[in-house]
Amino acid sequence: MSYPARDPARSTGTQGKALSKPSEGREMSSLRRRTATRQAIRFAAAVAITLIFVFPIYWLFMISFKTPDEIYSFPPKWYPGQIHFENYAVLFKDGDAITVWNSLVVAGVSTFIAMFLGTICAYSLARFRTGGEYLANWIISQRMIPPIAVVFPIFLLFVWLHLVDTYIGVIILYTAFNLPYVIWMMRGYILDIPKALEESALVDGCSRWQVIWKVVFPMCRAGLFATAIFTFVFAWNDFLFALVLTRTEATTYTVQITHYFGGQSNFWAKISAMSVLGTLPIFIAVAFMQRYLVRGMSLGAVKG
Amino acid sequence: MERGSAGLGAPFLSVLSLRDISGATHLMQSRGAFAERNFKYLLVGPAIFVLLLIGIFPLVYLLMVSFQGITMTETSTDFVGARNYAQLFHDARMWEALLHTVIFTAIALPVELVLGLAMAQLFLERLPGRQIFVALLVLPVVVSPIVSGATWALLFDHRFGPINQIIGWFTGDTTAILWSINPKLVYPAIIAAEIWQWTPFMFLLLLAALANVDKSQLEAAAIDGAGWWRTFFRIVLPAIWPVMAIAILIRGLDLFRLFDIVWALTKGGPGTMTETISIFTYVKGFQQFETSYTAAVAFLVIILLSVVVMLALKRVELAR
Numbered sequence: 001m002s003y004p005a006r007d008p009a010r011s012t013g014t015q016g017k018a019l020s021k022p023s024e025g026r027e028m029s030s031l032r033r034r035t036a037t038r039q040a041i042r043f044a045a046a047v048a049i050t051l052i053f054v055f056p057i058y059w060l061f062m063i064s065f066k067t068p069d070e071i072y073s074f075p076p077k078w079y080p081g082q083i084h085f086e087n088y089a090v091l092f093k094d095g096d097a098i099t100v101w102n103s104l105v106v107a108g109v110s111t112f113i114a115m116f117l118g119t120i121c122a123y124s125l126a127r128f129r130t131g132g133e134y135l136a137n138w139i140i141s142q143r144m145i146p147p148i149a150v151v152f153p154i155f156l157l158f159v160w161l162h163l164v165d166t167y168i169g170v171i172i173l174y175t176a177f178n179l180p181y182v183i184w185m186m187r188g189y190i191l192d193i194p195k196a197l198e199e200s201a202l203v204d205g206c207s208r209w210q211v212i213w214k215v216v217f218p219m220c221r222a223g224l225f226a227t228a229i230f231t232f233v234f235a236w237n238d239f240l241f242a243l244v245l246t247r248t249e250a251t252t253y254t255v256q257i258t259h260y261f262g263g264q265s266n267f268w269a270k271i272s273a274m275s276v277l278g279t280l281p282i283f284i285a286v287a288f289m290q291r292y293l294v295r296g297m298s299l300g301a302v303k304g
Numbered sequence: 305m306e307r308g309s310a311g312l313g314a315p316f317l318s319v320l321s322l323r324d325i326s327g328a329t330h331l332m333q334s335r336g337a338f339a340e341r342n343f344k345y346l347l348v349g350p351a352i353f354v355l356l357l358i359g360i361f362p363l364v365y366l367l368m369v370s371f372q373g374i375t376m377t378e379t380s381t382d383f384v385g386a387r388n389y390a391q392l393f394h395d396a397r398m399w400e401a402l403l404h405t406v407i408f409t410a411i412a413l414p415v416e417l418v419l420g421l422a423m424a425q426l427f428l429e430r431l432p433g434r435q436i437f438v439a440l441l442v443l444p445v446v447v448s449p450i451v452s453g454a455t456w457a458l459l460f461d462h463r464f465g466p467i468n469q470i471i472g473w474f475t476g477d478t479t480a481i482l483w484s485i486n487p488k489l490v491y492p493a494i495i496a497a498e499i500w501q502w503t504p505f506m507f508l509l510l511l512a513a514l515a516n517v518d519k520s521q522l523e524a525a526a527i528d529g530a531g532w533w534r535t536f537f538r539i540v541l542p543a544i545w546p547v548m549a550i551a552i553l554i555r556g557l558d559l560f561r562l563f564d565i566v567w568a569l570t571k572g573g574p575g576t577m578t579e580t581i582s583i584f585t586y587v588k589g590f591q592q593f594e595t596s597y598t599a600a601v602a603f604l605v606i607i608l609l610s611v612v613v614m615l616a617l618k619r620v621e622l623a624r
Contacts, residue, residue, distance in 0.1 A: 054441075107455045152599065
């Protein structure tokens with residue numbers, strides 16, 4: 001646990017050559033041995049920490065493959081006897097799995113709308129400085145308002161508009177909630193790309209919209225992709241908004257999980273199977289964007 | 305925030321030239337001169353409209369409702385003055401919920417920060433399989449908080465959960481600790497779940513920050529014979545502070561609206577012992593239907609948070 005600069009093997013390397021005293025060789029090998037021991041300890045610590053952090057996920061996934069007898073066995077079984085898909089089959093047979101589809105629809109559509117509205121807004125903020133810092137700061141501060149305070153008046157409004165428990169209602173709220181994030185992130189990505197290309201496209205007779213569509217979007221493809229994944233995950237993982245705004249028709253998978261709490265005998269199997277259905281797609285999506293994780297999570301503050 | 309690396313003059317000039325060029329082409333085409341001039345507002349318009357819908361509308365509407373007397377049984381929209389706000393200041397349960405929120409934040413945030421920093425330090429240097437470790441450690445962050453709450457409810461189960469089993473190995477006895485019911489253990493249980501989920505967030509950000517620390521300064525410190533702690537406090541900490549401040553801000557605000565994990569583990573119980581301000585608001589508004597009173601609570605929360613956010617944004621350099 002030290003900084004690279006203090007790595008003894010490296011900092012003494014050049015001195016060793018210059019001095020080349022007879023005792024130097026022995027000293028070097030003892031140093032190397034110490035470094036090796038240290039590396040081994042670090043590796044062991046890394047394995048231990050990773051195991052601790054991965055274990056809850058392992059436990060969740062594993063329960064979903066157990067039979068009811070294995071789930072409710074004492075002492076607990078650390079792995080299922082055989083992989084058993086019955087818990088998932090039940091979700092599909094009872095129609096509970098439709099809630100995963102609901103999540104996909106509302107998260108997918110709201111991500112698409114937020115990405116489009118957010119990116120063109122971000123382009124204006126980045127290239128024309130529309131509204132200056134003031135507008136940009138106001139937008140990001142919208143992100144930080146607690147959801148419970150926002151959702152309460154929105155709920156009252158939606159009751160009046162008959163939007164409670166509809167896809168449209170949830171999509172509107174997710175779009176609005178994710179817009180500040182998209183605008184803020186895409187503003188950063190657009191500022192990263194050079195203006196020269198856009199200027200020459202204008203000279204070549206492209207319209208403003210064509211510039212955005214044919215130059216800006218392709219240039220910040222990676223940023224668009226990463227931001228869209230994050231936006232999708234935020235909507236997909238949301239619980240509070242869905243809890244307030246859905247009843248039976250538009251229930252998302254997160255709300256469905258809580259319906260099992262304190263339920264009948266087999267509720268653990270359902271909780272875990274539904275959780276895995278909701279978690280696995282995210283793990284896969286995130287695996288493809290490791291490089292952009294830090295930038296996405298730090299609101300663009302760390303370029304990673 | 306616009307203190308960019310390119311200097312002040314350059315971007316401004318190129319925006320001007322962009323405008324001039326487009327002006328010229330459109331003089332020739334002579335169509336939609338108005339739309340052209342307002343292009344930048346056209347782009348911003350739809351997004352701002354949606355944001356105002358959820359940004360300003362709720363605020364105005366909340367303020368109005370909070371001065372009325374609507375409850376489940378009372379539907380009259382007559383204004384009752386500041387009655388709800390007076391009630392707010394005498395509501396012990398509300399203040400307790402606020403206190404619980406502060407307790408969760410005050411414990412979980414420093415632990416996540418220190419643990420995340422230590423882990424970042426551990427993974428900073430070369431290590432076999434480093435990328436695989438980091439990829440695995442990221443997983444808790446992207447799990448839905450309600451799922452992680454449910455997962456920890458399974459882990460903490462007094463009879464079939466593995467945690468009591470592991471404790472049993474050490475005590476040599478069958479343990480049946482009631483994690484989510486015992487008043488003494490319910491806080492540690494929730495905080496453990498919270499720390500599990502969000503320490504990797506701190507870890508990832510701080511790992512990136514540590515990797516960007518200027519190596520030459522560290523080497524200079526090593527040559528001058530500065531010890532590990534001295535190097536850390538004098539060089540490393542100031543260098544990673546901007547990122548650390550943002551991480552603290554993001555997590556602090558998240559913790560202030562803590563809802564999902566607590567809901568999954570205890571629903572605010574036993575009694576109202578672990579009720580956070582978000583859970584309190586939810587219960588008042590959507591289970592007890594005290595509409596106007598809830599509006600007053602929500603308005604107070606927004607005002608409180610807005611002040612914090614504005615102060616924080618002034619101090620923290622959020623990108624560019």
